[in-house]
Amino acid sequence: MIPASFDYSRPSSLEEALAVLGDAGEEAKVLAGGQSLLPLLRLRLAYPTTLIDIGRVAELRGIADHGDHVFIGAMTTHHEVVRSPVVNEHCPLVALATATVADRAVRHRGTFGGSLAHADPAGDLPSVALALDMDLVVRSSSGERVIPAADFFVDYLEPALEPGEILVGARVPKLGPGWGFHYEKFHRTAQAWATVGVAAAVRRSNGTVAEARIALTNMGPTPIRAVAVEAAVRGAAADRNGALREAAEQAAEGTDPPGDLHARPDYRAHLSRVLTHRALLAACAV
Amino acid sequence: MTETDTAPAGTMGEVGRARRRKEDARLVTGRTQWTDNIQLPGMLHVAFLRSPLAHARITRVDVSAARGRPGVVAVFSGRDFAAEQGSLPCAWPVTEDIVIPDHPPMAVDEVRYVGEAVACVIATDRYRAADALDAIEIDYEPLDPVLDMTEALTEGSATVHEVGNRAFTWKFAQGDVEGAFRDAPVVIDRTFVQQRLIPSAMEPRAVVAQTDGDGFTLHSATQIPHILRVMLALTTGIPEHKLRVIAPDVGGGFGSKLQVTAEEVLCLLITRRLGRPVKWTESRSEGNLTVHHGRDQLQRISVAAESDGRIRGVKVDLLADMGAYLMLVTPGVPLLGAFMYGGIYKMDAYDFTCTGVFTTKMPTDAYRGAGRPEATFAIERAMDELAAELGLDPMEVRRRNWIRHAEFPYTTICGLTYDSGNYEAATDRALALFGYDELRAEQADRRNRRDPVQLGIGISTYTEMCGLAPSRVLGSLSYGAGGWEHAEVRMLPTGKVEVVTGSSPHGQGHVTAWSQIVADALGVPFEDVSVLHGDTASSHKGMDTYGSRSLSVGGIALVQACEKVREKARQVAAHMMEASPDDVEFTDGRFRVRGTTTERTIQEIALATFAAHDLPEGFEPRLDAQATFDPDNFSFPHGTHLCAVEVDTETGATTIRSYVAVDDVGKVVNPLIVEGQVHGGIAQGIAQALFEEVVYDADGNLLTTTMADYLLPSATDLPVFVTDRTETPATSNPLGVKGVGEAGTIASTPAVVNAIVDALRPYGVRDVRMPCTPERVWRALHDRAPSAEEGASV
C-alpha cells in the first residue's frame, strides 16, 4: 500500500527531538525502527502529519549496567539487545523474548523502545516489561518522569505517553540469584506474532516456588499479569509432579483473549494454560 | 542434495549437469528489468478504486472532486469505458451450455466482489494517484452476497448474475460405476475441502502501457505474452499487428500471471485515451484482493473396494467455486483434475461430475498444479482412509492397486495413456531414505506411552498429467488454444548461438536449461548460447509457460530446431569438403568426412553461411532453423513422498519432522534446477496443508489482505527436504523428459495431511480440514466446535 504524505524531520539530539515534537502538534509521530509504524502508514490506518525520526539520536541508544538495574535505551535495536552480554547476564528474560521477535531483518531495525511504546499486546516485550516490573523513563521538554510498567500499557496500542513525550528507555531490575526465566511463545510461523506468549520469572528455594512473576502476551487489550497463577504457584513443588500444571490452570483468569484468524478466544485461553505450565517448568529448569 | 557443477566450459555432456543458472548473477545483484523498474518519459501512474462491497448496484458516481486533486491528470469510472472495454475473456467454455457472464474490466452498473475495480485515477506519481482515490464518490445499493457454494445452488438463493449461480455441470464416466459400488465390501465416502488460496508470487503484478500514436506496447508481469497479445487484440480492438507485448523479468507466477487481467486491458485503454505511457503496480494487499485465487473446491469422493483393498471404482462429485466471473481458464481448472482422481491405481469404473458455481468472491483460476493437486489430494487421502478401514498398512493398499512397472504403457480408466513409470522403484527408494519401519516402531511406542506428542506418517504416491498439451486433446476439451511450442535457433556469423523460445520463463531457469540442450545438440560451449524470450516482437510464435510444459514441449521444439540446424550445416560441410552429406559425421561440433581427418567446425560453417560465397545450390544464407512441436501425449511425472509429523496434542501444533521426496521426472537436463523446482513445490504444497487460507467474512469482505493474516511459510518453518530421483524416461518425447514445475506441490499436500490424520487416528480423528492449523487440530482432538460467539466455521 501507499502511505499518504507527511512531513519528515530527523533531529540529531534528544533536546532537538523534544523541541520538534513539542512544536509539531498532536498529529506528529515519533519514528523509531518503523517496523510497526510504517505498516500502519502504508495501510492508511494512521495519518500522522509529521514523522520525527529519532534514528540519529545517539543518547537514546545503548545498554548500561547501573548496579541494581540495567538501563536499555529506547533506540537500542532488538538485535543489539539479543547480543548484549549485560542483558544476557542480568536480564536474560529480555534477551530470550527479544530473540523470538520476527526475523533478523526486523530485529535489525525494530527497537526495544518502539516495541514498548507501540503497546501492542501481541508484542513480546510488553509482557516482559510487566513481568520484570520495569520502570519506563519518559522525557518531554518539561522534564522526565518514570512510569512503572504496570501503569504504562493503558489499552490496545495505547501507552501512557502524553503528547510531546518520548520514551527514553527502561530500567530493568536485576533479579538476584535463585531466579529462573523463560519466555514461551506460540506462533504459527517463525515470523508471526505470538498467538499467545508467557513471560515467566520464578525464584525457587528448597525445591519449591518461592515467588513467580508471570505475564501474558496477547491475552487481552494489554499485556496482563497472571496474578491467579502467581498466587497459586507460591509454595508449589518445582517439579513435574503436577503442582505447576495445577497452578497454570489459572492462567486465563481475568484475561480477555481476542479472537482473530489465528485463534479464537477459547483456544487462546486453553493455550495460555498449556504455555504457562511449560513456562513454569522451563523457568524452574525441571 | 545436488552438488553444483562448476566445471569449466566444456562442450560435451551438458545435459544432466547441475549447472548454476546463468540468470542468477544478474538477478541477485539487482540488475533486473521488472516491469515496475521501467521509467518512460512523461509516464503517468494509475491507481484503482476498488469495490468495498461484495455485491452491490452502483447508483451514483462522481469523480469531479478527484479531478481537482494535486497531480491528477484524469479520473475515469466504468461508465467512461463502457463503450470500448469489452469483456475479459474466458478461453475455456467447458460445456456447450456454460454460462459465461459479461465481465467488464471496470464495473459499470454492478460490483460482484470486494476489490473489483470501479474507478481509477491517473496522476503524475503513484502517491498522488492513491491520495486522490479518497475524493471519488460512489453510491452503492447493497445486494445480497453469495458466499457458500452449496447454498448458492439451492432454490431461492441470492444470485451473482441474473442467470443463476450454476456456471456449468461437466460429467465424465467410464465403466459400470453402479455395479462397482453395488455390494462393494468396502466403500469409503469422504468430503474434503480444498480451501481458497492466493498465489503469492514474489513480484507483484505490474503493467506499463505506451503508444506512439500508431501501435501499442504493453509490458506486463505475465506468464503469457503471446496469448495475452491475441486476447488483448480481441478484447480492445487494437489490431494484433499494432500490439507488442513484452514480459520482461517476471518474478514468479504460479498461474496467477496466466491471465488477461482487468488492469492490463484498462492500462491500454487509458494510454489510448491519454496518449501517454502509464504504469500500474499492485500493492500486496491489492494483490491479495485481486490476483485470481486458486483451488476452492468441495470434493466428495467415494471409493468402492474389495475386502483385500483392491479398488473397484471411484466416484467424484465436485463443487468448484468460480468466484464472480469466469476468467481465462477458470472453468477448465477443476477439469484438469477430472482424469486424475484415479491416481496411479487400476480400477474398472470411474465417474466424475463437476459443477462450477458463481459466488461474490474474486474469480478463481490456475494455481500451481491446477486441478491435479485437488485430485491427488482426494485420492491419496482416500487411500489412507481405505487402509485404515481395512486395518492395512497404507503403503500396502497402494501396492495392491498401482500400475506395475511391467504394465506400462498403461491406459487408465480415464482414457489417459501413462507412457512410462516405475512406482515400485520410487517407493522402495523413498521408504529406505525415510526409515519407514523405524518410524512406525517409534509411532507405536509413542501411542503406547500416550506421549502428548504423537508421531504420524503420511504417504503420497502421486502422478500427474502435465506438459500441456496435445492440441488435439485440448480441442476435444473445448480449450480455446493449442498446446504446441516453438523454438528458433540462429547460429550467428561468429559462431555464437541465439535461441528464440516461445516459452516464457518467470523464474524457471530456461536460459540455463536451453543453453545446455543447445550445447549438446550443436556441440557449442554452454557460454556461447543466449536465449531470447517473452517479447512478441522477437519471439513471434509461442504458447508461453504454464502446466509444466516448458521443457517437455518447448524443449523438444528446441531439440528439433537444433536438428534442423545440424542437418543444414551438414549440407554445407559436405559441400565445403567436397563429400557426400551421407559421408559426413557430426560429433562434438565438428563435421568430418568419414574415415578422414578432413573436418569443419560448426562455427566455420556458420561463418560460411553468412558470407554465402560458396553455398550448395539452393541453400538460403545463414545457419538457422525453426521448429514447432505439438506433443502426442501429456507428460506423467510421478513419485513417492513421505512425511513424518509430530503433533503436539496439547496445543494442536504440527511440526514436520522429516520429509522424503523421490520424484521421477524422466531424464533430467539440470539436476539443480529440478531440485529447486521440487523444493519450492513441496514448500507450496505444505503451505496449503498447514498455513494458507483465504478468508472472507459473512459479508464477503476479504479478511486475509496482508501477510500477517494470510500466512506463508518461510524456510524457518520448513524441514530439510530429503530428495532423490528415479529416472524412468518418458517415451513420448525424444529427450525422455517429464514436467517438474508442479509435481512437488501436487505431491506434498496429501502427504502432510495424511501424516497428521495418521498421528491422531488413535484419538478417533478421521480428518482435519486444511489448513491444519493448531486450532483446528486441537478442536478435532477435543471434538469441540467453537460457540457462536467465538465465531463460525473452523
Ligand SMILES: Cc1cc2nc3c(=O)[nH]c(=O)nc-3n(C[C@H](O)[C@H](O)[C@H](O)COP(=O)(O)OP(=O)(O)OC[C@H]3O[C@@H](n4cnc5c(N)ncnc54)[C@H](O)[C@@H]3O)c2cc1C
Ligand atoms: C514482519 C514483522 C514481524 C514482527 N513480529 C514481531 C514479533 O513477533 N514480536 C514483537 O514483539 N514484535 C514484532 N514485530 C514488531 C517489531 O518488534 C517492531 O520493531 C516494534 O513493534 C516497534 O518497534 P519500532 O522500533 O519498529 O517502532 P516504530 O514502528 O518506529 O514505532 C512504533 C510506535 O511506537 C512509537 N515510538 C517508537 N519509539 C518511540 C519512543 N522512543 N518514544 C515514543 N514513542 C515511540 C511510534 O511513534 C509508533 O507509534 C514485527 C514487525 C514486523 C514488521
